[in-house]
Amino acid sequence: MGIPSDLTGLLLFVILLCPGFAYNSVRARRRPDRQLTSLQETVIIVTASLAALVATGVVFAIIRALLPGVTPDVRAALFSTHAYLQAHYVRTAWWAAAFLAVALLGAVGVAEAQESQWLSRSRYLRGLAAPPDPSTQSGWWIAFRPGLEAGHEVHVGCTLDDGSYVSGRLRSYSQVAEDTADRDLVLRAPITVRPRGATQAREVPNVTWMTISARHIVTMAVTYVSRVPSSQPRQPQSPSASPRQSPPPRSVPAPAPAPRTPQSPPVQAPDGP
Numbered sequence: 157m158g159i160p161s162d163l164t165g166l167l168l169f170v171i172l173l174c175p176g177f178a179y180n181s182v183r184a185r186r187r188p189d190r191q192l193t194s195l196q197e198t199v200i201i202v203t204a205s206l207a208a209l210v211a212t213g214v215v216f217a218i219i220r221a222l223l224p225g226v227t228p229d230v231r232a233a234l235f236s237t238h239a240y241l242q243a244h245y246v247r248t249a250w251w252a253a254a255f256l257a258v259a260l261l262g263a264v265g266v267a268e269a270q271e272s273q274w275l276s277r278s279r280y281l282r283g284l285a286a287p288p289d290p291s292t293q294s295g296w297w298i299a300f301r302p303g304l305e306a307g308h309e310v311h312v313g314c315t316l317d318d319g320s321y322v323s324g325r326l327r328s329y330s331q332v333a334e335d336t337a338d339r340d341l342v343l344r345a346p347i348t349v350r351p352r353g354a355t356q357a358r359e360v361p362n363v364t365w366m367t368i369s370a371r372h373i374v375t376m377a378v379t380y381v382s383r384v385p386s387s388q389p390r391q392p393q394s395p396s397a398s399p400r401q402s403p404p405p406r407s408v409p410a411p412a413p414a415p416r417t418p419q420s421p422p423v424q425a426p427d428g429p
Contacts, residue, residue: 176201319352
């Protein structure tokens with residue numbers, strides 16, 4: 157594929173690469189941010205664009221075979237481009253826009269499906285959802301990602317290089333694949349701090365977010381905490397309404413004792429002679 161020299165060819169070249177740009181953008185947000193070379197990124201974009209355009213062309217060929225009267229004549233458009241576009245420019249423009257839209261949606265859908273659970277459990281398509289190799293992931297990604305994907309809150313405790321300790325709930329983190337010092341970790345309230353030499357940690361009041369530079373983190377403890385569903389709000393009670401009081405306990409009279417039946421004295425038998 158040669159580089160186009162005129163403005164029209166350059167514009168068409170960029171438009172045909174849009175599916176690859178969309179695929180690479182969605183894929184980059186869901187995977188560790190690796191520093192790729194220009195050649196590697198170009199190969200990914202061009203390959204994804206070609207795959208999306210070929211798949212969309214197959215769908216268009218099927219529609220063309222079933223409904224030849226409503227689809228553009230590709231043969232006439234290729235060999236008599238100027239005359240055909242003058243006669244059918246409206247229909248050609250609509251079908252070109254639909255072709256590009258389907259290719260874009262297909263590329264984005266494949267990038268989204270690569271992170272889905274059902275695709276990873278599929279017998280024939282699990283190769284498309286293969287997770288990135290651990291060697292291409294940072295320590296933060298390996299520690300945080302499983303808990304976030306499971307829907308848990310991630311609690312992070314960091315020991316800093318000055319001996320202090322900071323803990324809080326994870327808000328965001330750098331997705332750079334390299335474990336570099338030039339990245340930040342964002343924690344959200346409640347945030348507790350234990351200064352150097354102290355024995356107890358105290359919550360920092362009136363603090364919503366706290367950023368910590370990776371340059372000052374020595375060790376990190378990560379805990380997955382299950383999210384507790386919020387309870388239903390209570391109905392407000394009118395101030396004029398008095399609380400309902402339980403009726404006083406009623407006294408139950410004790411049962412009268414049963415009357416005793418008089419017993420006759422025992423009769424002694426007379427002594428024998």
